[in-house]
Amino acid sequence: MSQEQTNLNSDGMTEFVAAIDTGTTSTRCILFDKFGTPTLMHQVEYPQHYPYPGWHEQDPLDLLESVYIVMDCIADKMEAAGITFDAVKAFGITNQRETTLVWDRHTGQPLYNAIVWDDSRTNTMIKELSGDEGPDILKDKTGMPLTTYFSGLKLKWLVEHVDDVRIAMEEDRLCFGTIDSWYLYNLTGGPGKGFHYIDISNASRTLLFNLQTCDWDQSLLDFFGLKASILPQIKSSSEVYGNIDHGPFIGVPISGMLGDQQAALVGQKCIRAGEAKNTYGTGAFLLFNTGEEVKYSKNGLISTVAYKAGPDYPTHFALEGSVSVAGAAITWLRDNMELIDSASEIGELAAQVHDTGGVYFVTAFGGLFAPYWDSAATGTLIGMTGYTTKAHVARATLEAACFQTRAILEAMNADSGVNIHILRVDGGMTNSDLAMQIQSDILGVEVERPTMRESTALGSAIMAGSALKLWGWDVTKPETLDLVNTAGNVFFAPHDDAKLRQRVYRLWNRAVERASRWNTIDFVQEEVETELQNKLTIKHENGDEKKEQKSKH
Structure with a gap:
């Protein structure tokens, strides 16, 4: 029997699970069959807003509109292919984590733009809050340092700087959520009807979640000056949260939600203890x-x-190392430096040279994440001479994510007591054979890349299907997923000798030292906050009409 034939139900109809996947710059909807094969896909980008240095925002209504667009376009493609809408049995949601949204419980309207995970406006708050104990002050409960990365600081900033948010919290009509919460709330009916839930993996990224109790923690709320009434109810990653309330897929259950990196872990089928993966997207994880x-x-x-x-x-838990800038550095070369016309060109440009000519690029645009945790580090391009060409810079850009991955892998080996000998990878940067070969050379271990690389979307689809036991899928029984995503893999083995590998890594660490703790002057932040307060005294009347129109679908 062919796969198409075995993918029919008793009525002869092909069945699918749909995944909504919102990354940092775009949203996709993908239909997966029982083998984890992507059958139909539509993707749309949405606007990014950078109002000040280190700030990154998105309009919550743009995010929501992107979901409606991809769902409608998938419906159109299904019609064109002769597939009925009831062939979609469940929806899964996966999302950029930590990005912080706030809205009014009564009206459903956003009270401020979403503050994106890589936004570093809260940098000056860290020292004030951590005091003598330092940034690990909350680590025993949360597993995480106090950094600009996670949602708790972003939420505290919103309460302290945006009057509409503060007043809504005081009046118990403020809703906080990550992107999964925002989507679920609106897809299941919105004000008065929609469900205010959050998946446990996203909840664990807020600094408000206690890893030992697996629940919100009042002492953490007190630490940030927040009220429990703003919080969504924590749910598992695989259960029926509610049914879609409107549109072509009305009545279809939403039954899987995961943060994007956890979804990629499941999509790579790393569901046994000791298994690991690395995703190279805007950042690397x-x-x-x-x-x-x-x-x-x-x-x-x-x-x-x-x-x-x-x-x-x-x-289930994980150790994680995060690189704040990976694919984003390629976007920066394209959009800001105009060294390339499209992201896909970087591999060809970097391949024009055999090494970087001594150039190292520490891509700390918003500080450095694991294992350095230096929010004052800045982007640093070092080692340039008259010999340097744009090809050397392109190669140094690819190497930057690979060096940071090595730092994380070494920390992970030390913490786990297990040396990882094969690194499973996915994400946009893995499309470059050169980037993956560089990664293998820098690590000194084999890199395994799946042929089907939509691991993040597949992970949320697996969770959604598992909740319904569709096709016998059950994440608690890994063998039920043996036929999922078996299209094959490509392996990259290290070429460089150990001596060269150690020398270039030592030079990378020297470059990191020079980038570290550079951004220590607070006058820019003070100017920004003064200007912001002036802006927030003006009601955005022109924007209200636009927001109301966009929220209707």
Whole structure:
């Protein structure tokens, strides 16, 4: 039998699970069949807003509109292919994590733009809050350092700087959520009807979640000056949260939600303790499944929830190392420096040279994440001479994510006591054979890239299907996924000798030292906050009409 034939139900109709995947710059909707094969896909980008240095915002209504567009376009493609809408049995949602949204419980309208995960406006708050104990002040409970990365600081900033947000919290009509919460709330009916839930993996990224109790923690809320009434109810990563309330897929259950990196872990089928993957997107994120045990890092990594396979199943945890800038550096070369016309050109340009000619690019546009945790580091291009060409800069850009991955992998090996000999990878940068070969050379280990690289979307689809036991899928029984995503893999083995590998890594660490703790002057932040306060005294009357129109679909 062919796969198409075995993918029919008793009525002869092909069945699918749909995944909504919102990354940092775009949203996609993908239909997966029982083999994890992407059958139809539509993608749309949405605007990014950078109002000040280090700030990154998105309009929540742009995010929501992107979801409606991709769902409508998938419906159109299904019609064109002769596939009925009821062939879609479930929806999964996966999202850029930590991005912080606030809206009015009564009206459903956003009260401010979403503050994106890589936004660093809260840098000056860290020292004030951490005091003598330093940035690890909350690590025993949250598994994470106090940094600009996570949602708690962003939420505190909103309450302190945006009157509409503060007043709404005081009046118990403020809703906080990550992107999964915002989508679920609106797709299931919005004000008065929609569900205000958050998946446990996203909840664990807020600094408000206690890893030991797997619940919100009042002492953490008190630390940030927040009220419990703003919080969504925590749910597992795989259960029916509600049904879609409108549009072509009305009545279809939403039954899987995961943060994007946890979704990629599931999509790569790293669901046993000891398995790991690295996703190269806007940033890069290496996750190591530690099973049902919380392991705290002594080497600069964070402890986080991996997933919870259902309401009655135990929570699985992971060690994670995050690189704040990976693919974003390629976008910067294209849009800001105009060294390339499209992101796909970087591999060809970098291949024109055999090395970087001594150039190192520390891509700390918003500080450095694991294992350095230096929010005052800045982007640094060092080692240039009259010999340097744009090809050397392009290659140094690819190497930057690979060097940072090595730093994380070494920390992970030390924390876990297990040396990872094969690194599973996915994400946009893995499309470049050169980038993956460079990664293997820098690590000295084999890199494994799947032929089907939509691991993030597939992970949320697996969770959605598993909640319904569709096709027998059950994340708690890995063998039920044996036929999923078996299209094959490509392997990259290291070429460089150990001596060269150590020398270039030593030079990389020298470059990191020079980029570290550079951004220590606060006058820019003070000017920004003064200007912001002036702006926030003006009601955005012109924007209100636009927002109301966009929220109707």
